[in-house]
Every structure is written in C-alpha cells, then in structure tokens.
Amino acid sequence: MKTTRLPSSAKLNTVFSRQKPGRFGSDYQPSIRAERGEAPKISHASKIYCPKLQRDVHCLSLPERQFACFAIYHPQLWDLHEQKMLHPAATSHPLSGHPKAAGLILPSLPGTLSALTRISPNYRHHSIYINSQEDPTELQKVAYPYIGDLLLFLEDKDGPYCVNWNVKSDPEGYSVRPNSTVFKEKRKSRALSPQVRHDLEHLYFKDGLIRTIDATPQALHPRLTGNLLWILPKIGDGIAKKDLSGFYSDLPGACTLSPQLIATRAAEWSGLSISECKTELWKCIWNRILKIDLFQSIFDDVPLRPQVIDPVELYAHLFSREE
Structure with missing residues (x-):
C-alpha cells in the first residue's frame, strides 16, 4: 500500500490506530515506522530488534538509535515506546492499563492543545482539514498530533514510572530550525518554532509527573x-540454548580474556559450538552478568578489560524519575 510522509486524513487515522491505549511490549506500534515511505526522507531510519520487547524498535535518526540501544540495555527498563504520539486532547497516563500500575493513582495528560494554550494563546497547533463525518462535502479542521521520540518505562523501589527522552543531534536543535530545503518547504505546516515545540513537549508530560x-x-x-x-x-x-552464565561467571579472569578464547573454553566444557558459546557470551555481557569495560574497544581476539565505570550508574540521571 502506498504511504505518504505528509500529514493527511489517512495518515491521521493510521497514527491513532497504531497508538491505541493499553498496548505494551510486543503489541506496541510506533506512530511512524522506520520504513520507506513513512520515515522522513532526510532521516537515517533503522530498526533494532529488542529481545526484551520481542519486537523491532523503530528509530528515525542515528541519535535515536544510540539512545534507544542504551535504554534497552538498562536493567530497569521493561518497555519502550518510540515515536509516541502526543495526544492533542486530554488522555490517560501512559502507564494506565498495565498490570504493574494496578492500584496507582495516575494523573492524566492535558493534551497538546491545552498545553500550547498555556504556553501562549497566540500559537497555532499543527492541524489539517478532513472531510466532516456529518457532511462529507464539508471540510473540518482537526488538530494533527506531534510525535515524540522515546518514552521509557522503568521500575525502581517505588514502582513503575516513565521518563521521556526528547532526542536531537545537538543542543542547538531545540532552539534553531534546521537549515535544510526540506524543512523550508514544511515551514508553512510547522507554525511552532523549535523552542516552543520543545517547551510544549516538556509541559505535556510534566502534568503527568x-x-x-x-x-x-x-x-x-x-x-x-x-x-x-x-x-x-x-x-x-x-x-x-544452554545456560552458560554460571560458567562465564566462575571462569577465572574471564574479563581479561579475549572473546574468542572464552568461547573456545566454553565450547570444550559445554559441547556447544564456539559460535553458540560466543552468542551466549554476548548475552552475559549484555545482561550485566559479566561486567566488562564498555568504554574500551572490543575485538574478538583482544583481551577484554574488567569494568571500571558502570555506565548505568554514570548515566543514572538520564533514567531518574526526578531531576
């Protein structure tokens, strides 16, 4: 089916259909997919398969890909909603409907129409014209939703919570419009400056704590x-295929041996192939069972180094529910 990147009635229906509330894990569908015909032409769209979510995560830029991968790595992350629609009208909290949030009193989100009015009544919300349901011959003006980047679902000792990541290539992107002919052509439909769009997203989620x-x-x-x-x-x-986490944890000096040597010894012990053992090794590293230095280059035939700095602790501020 032919798709369009430009806002339209069909695209609006697609976004709302994909973003039905109560979808988590493998059931979640991003507003925009990293596919030809949907992702912006100037984007570096890509997908990352996430075993934890049992689905592809759709990224529309290289920075999004980097941050999505780091989010997936975090041990407290249990869901990730990329390309999340910011509802124009008031809507329920993103945690609503999930068993983890049962019994919690969750504040609703105000909707971008309300949030934008609070920033300034002079700003115009992005909108399109569609055929009226009452009279198909007449056009009706409706608000078109803005799309966020990465909404993280995390859990700490106080329970589940969300953190929203607004991803840009550099800090300037939050206040200066990109100098691109593609963006110049879209300025008529983008009434908000980057700074106002930035403030709108912050305020939208702030009301939901x-x-x-x-x-x-x-x-x-x-x-x-x-x-x-x-x-x-x-x-x-x-x-x-076979749990090798115990073997890798007990292997003397495992974090100082090369991946090839570690996998070879695991193969001799387990009867699996070296390739299978290496896959299990990467899983142990990814799941933080075997903690290596991830700030140093990793090569198959070069000894690993033990972890010196825990990246989860170093960047804890990016995942904290409070500033």
Missing part, C-alpha cells in the same frame, strides 16, 4: 554506544 530529558549524542560516550550497538544484534532472540 513524567520527566522529559533533552538527549543529544554529546551526552553519551561514543565508544559505549558503539559497543552496545555492536553487541545487541549478536544476542539474537535472547533465548539461551
């Missing part, structure tokens, strides 16, 4: 994100 963090690649160590993006595809579906 959801913290929004401005996330740019400069905030993360490039070797860390590079290693995580390299390891994640190697763990496959995350289902172990």
